[in-house]
Amino acid sequence: MYLGIDLGTSAVKTVLVDGAQRVIASESRALTSASPLSGYFEQDPAQWIDAAFATLDALQARHARELAAVEGIGLSGQMHGATLLDARAKPLRPCILWNDGRSAAECRILEQRWPALRATTGNKAMPGFTAPKLLWIAAHEPEIFAATKLVLLPKAYLRLVLTGEAIEDVSDASGTLWLDAARRDWSDAALAATGLSRAHMPRLVEGCAPAATLRNELAQRWGMTKRPMIAGGAGDNPAGAIGIGAIRPGNAFISLGTSGALLAPTSTIAANPDRVVHTFCHAIPAMWIQAGAILSAASCLAWVARLFGVAEAELLAPLGPRPQAPSAVNFLPYLAGERTPHDDPAVRGMLDGLSHGTNRATIVQAVLEGVGFALADCRDALAHAGIAVAEADVIGGGSRSRFWLSVLANVLNIPIHRFADGETGAAFGAARLGRLAVTGEAIEAVCTPPRRVETFEPESLLVDAYAERLPAWRELYRPRH
Numbered sequence: 001m002y003l004g005i006d007l008g009t010s011a012v013k014t015v016l017v018d019g020a021q022r023v024i025a026s027e028s029r030a031l032t033s034a035s036p037l038s039g040y041f042e043q044d045p046a047q048w049i050d051a052a053f054a055t056l057d058a059l060q061a062r063h064a065r066e067l068a069a070v071e072g073i074g075l076s077g078q079m080h081g082a083t084l085l086d087a088r089a090k091p092l093r094p095c096i097l098w099n100d101g102r103s104a105a106e107c108r109i110l111e112q113r114w115p116a117l118r119a120t121t122g123n124k125a126m127p128g129f130t131a132p133k134l135l136w137i138a139a140h141e142p143e144i145f146a147a148t149k150l151v152l153l154p155k156a157y158l159r160l161v162l163t164g165e166a167i168e169d170v171s172d173a174s175g176t177l178w179l180d181a182a183r184r185d186w187s188d189a190a191l192a193a194t195g196l197s198r199a200h201m202p203r204l205v206e207g208c209a210p211a212a213t214l215r216n217e218l219a220q221r222w223g224m225t226k227r228p229m230i231a232g233g234a235g236d237n238p239a240g241a242i243g244i245g246a247i248r249p250g251n252a253f254i255s256l257g258t259s260g261a262l263l264a265p266t267s268t269i270a271a272n273p274d275r276v277v278h279t280f281c282h283a284i285p286a287m288w289i290q291a292g293a294i295l296s297a298a299s300c301l302a303w304v305a306r307l308f309g310v311a312e313a314e315l316l317a318p319l320g321p322r323p324q325a326p327s328a329v330n331f332l333p334y335l336a337g338e339r340t341p342h343d344d345p346a347v348r349g350m351l352d353g354l355s356h357g358t359n360r361a362t363i364v365q366a367v368l369e370g371v372g373f374a375l376a377d378c379r380d381a382l383a384h385a386g387i388a389v390a391e392a393d394v395i396g397g398g399s400r401s402r403f404w405l406s407v408l409a410n411v412l413n414i415p416i417h418r419f420a421d422g423e424t425g426a427a428f429g430a431a432r433l434g435r436l437a438v439t440g441e442a443i444e445a446v447c448t449p450p451r452r453v454e455t456f457e458p459e460s461l462l463v464d465a466y467a468e469r470l471p472a473w474r475e476l477y478r479p480r481h
Contacts, residue, residue, distance in 0.1 A: 001069040002438075003228070004431030005055070006236065007048055007077035007155050009033065009097065009258045010299075014055035016066055017431040021446075023421065025063045027055035034094065039101040039337065039345060042094035045083055045157050052158055060222045068223045073162075073214065073230045074434030076239030076426040077155025079175040082133040085150040085157075089166075092144050095154060096133045098175075099259065099295050099336045101345025103127040106135035110177070114193040121174075121190065122181040122271035122279025122288075127337075127345045128295070131177035134194045151200050155233060162230060163212035166202035169232035171239075171289075173204060174280035181269055181279050181288065205232040207242070207283030208436035208443065231437035234283035236426045237261055237291065240395045242283050243429030244419065245449035252389045254408065254416070255425075256398025260297025260371060262378040264290050264387050272385035276340040283433060284443050290387055292340035292378025296349075298398040300333045300367050308360060315364045322406040323369075323462060326469050327362050329353045331370030332476055340378045346480040368404045369466075372411035373473045379412055391415040393452070395425035402454070410462035411470075417452040 001024070006013045013028045029051035034042045059067050080098035085091060096102075107125035110132055111117050117125055125132055130153070138145040152160065153176070156168045173179045173186075178194075178201065180187040185204065191197050205211050213227040234242060237255055241263065246253050252264045266288050271279045278291040296303075305312045330352040337345035351363065379389055391414050398404055399418055409416040421428070432446050439446075 001066050001071065002431045002434045003070050003073040004427040004429065004434060005052055005073065005075050005158070006239065006427035006430055007052065007075070007158055008236065008426070009078045012048065012051035012055055013427045014052070014059065015427040015431055016059055016063060017428065018066070023428065024066050025059055026427070027058045029054045033097065041097040041100045041336070043097060044094050045091045048154060048158055049161050056222050064223055068225050070224055070228045072434035072438035073228050074430030074432065074437070075155045075159055075230065075233035076236050076430040077153065077158070077172065079153065079172055079235040080128050080130050081154045082130050083152045083154060083157045084137065084144060084148045085152060086147050087149045089150065089160060092147055093141070098128050100133070101127045101337045103132035103136040104345050106132040106139070109135060110193060114189060116189065117177065118273040120180050120187055121177050122269055122273065123177060124273040124276055124343060125177060126276070126339060126343050128339065129175060129177045131190065131194050134196065138195055145195070149200065150202070151196065152202060156202050159211070159230060162214055162218060164215060165212040167211045167232070168202040168204055169207040169234055169283065170204055170281040171207050171283045172233070172235040175235060179281070181281060184281055206285050207232040207234040207238065208433050210437045229434070229438050231433040233430055233433055235280065237263055238280060238283040238289055239429035239433070240425040241265060241289060241429065242432050242447050243425040244393050244395060245447050246393070247282070247284060247287065247443060247447050252391065253393040253395060254375060255396045256297050256394060256404070257396035258297065258299045260294040260375060262292045262375050262382065262389065262392065264382060264389060266290055266387070270385045270387055272381060275381040275384050276343045277381050277385050290382060290385060292381045294333065294371070294374045294378065295337055295339055296333045296335045297371050298396060300335060300371055301398070303335060304364060304367050315360070316401055316403060318361050319365060319403045321402050323365065323403065323410070326465050327366040327369055329358060329362050329366040330473050330476060331366040333367070333370040333374050338374070341381050342477065342479070344479055347477065348480070350476055352476055368407050369411065370473070372407045373470055375408065376411055376470060389414060391417065393417045393419065395419070405456045409456040409458045411466045413458045413463045415458070416456040418454045418456070419450045420453045421450070
């Protein structure tokens with residue numbers, strides 16, 4: 001038996017997977033974020049631990065026999081968050097999250113201090129990444145910076161609590177701007193540019209490699225017959241790739257979670273930081289992932305559901321299975337700023353084209369289409385790096401909406417594939433990494449693609465209608481910085 005624990009932004013999800021790769025059980029606990037100022041997003045690390053432990057306690061209560069047989073655990077998690085620990089390994093402040101935009105000025109400083117940043121990391125300095133956050137801390141909270149002895153990403157902090165060891169995998173580390181992406185190792189020059197050294201960093205491992213064993217007292221708490229091995233794990237999107245078997249060039253997938261991304265594995269680095277394409281190490285050796293990323297995806301649907309005071313399912317139901325034509329309204333999904341292709345933390349969302357005839361369904365459709373158009377920007381940025389996306393699988397909570405997947409197929413003009421359990425992708429991928437760390441099996445034997453349950457084909461009339469709309473949608477973007 002194997003466990004996958006996904007420390008997301010809105011929830012911690014834990015899945016229990018058997019040797020035949022069947023999900024035996026899953027548990028989820030919600031997380032909340034704080035926004036002390038506009039563009040600021042933080043979470044209390046204690047909340048992660050409470051939520052993760054609650055999912056495991058629940059599994060122990062309902063599936064004690066299966067949990068007792070767990071041999072391997074994999075972790076996945078939200079990327080980029082800066083968790084700052086003191087000499088006693090205690091958090092000094094709330095974690096600054098991936099969607100926090102406060103460090104835009106520090107990004108410019110970092111690129112000036114270290115001109116080799118883009119060539120070494122494969123990425124452009126952006127506020128979402130971890131390194132600029134530390135420059136912001138040094139400038140605005142110098143006493144916190146001085147007390148910082150260890151900087152961890154969210155799932156590495158969870159691993160520290162579970163094992164007592166500070167360890168990170170190279171896929172998640174790729175999102176810090178401290179990793180040499182080609183060497184898959186910390187860059188001393190990058191660390192020096194932020195006033196840090198390797199002493200402030202966790203030990204690095206590959207995502208499918210053994211990392212550390214679960215603390216004995218925790219194994220006893222959850223009734224495990226032996227202390228399970230915890231794998232290196234992965235950032236949420238690389239873990240999602242593992243979960244759907246996207247481990248080779250030619251694969252591509254869309255993540256429709258709180259944020260969104262269009263991702264493609266590559267056997268060589270195909271960096272395009274000038275167009276805000278992200279370069280991450282994959283969770284398996286000698287592979288990388290190139291990604292266009294948007295800061296708000298399914299969170300846009302959650303926002304409009306809050307606005308109308310109804311559940312998301314109630315918003316989607318009247319739309320039916322597919323669009324008949326583009327919405328009369330345009331929506332920019334920049335509720336928390338944007339990455340690909342704009343790198344603009346200050347930009348905000350917009351509804352354009354409202355009239356007396358605008359109703360709720362028109363707005364909801366526009367929201368879904370706006371996310372689709374933003375993913376078209378990601379597609380074009382990847383194409384500029386030489387990566388052509390011919391079809392894509394979809395994972396994340398947004399994959400449950402057949403209407404949304406039809407929109408994506410027609411906006412992107414490619415077949416879109418849905419899985420039966422696409423929303424469990426990252427946690428399931430983490431469980432696979434936990435298995436690989438224990439068994440040492442061939443990666444291809446474990447990381448097989450799940451069965452596609454539905455394919456959404458582009459329809460020529462809708463493809464043409466959305467292609468005609470896209471330039472006007474792009475004209476709505478106006479930089480605010």
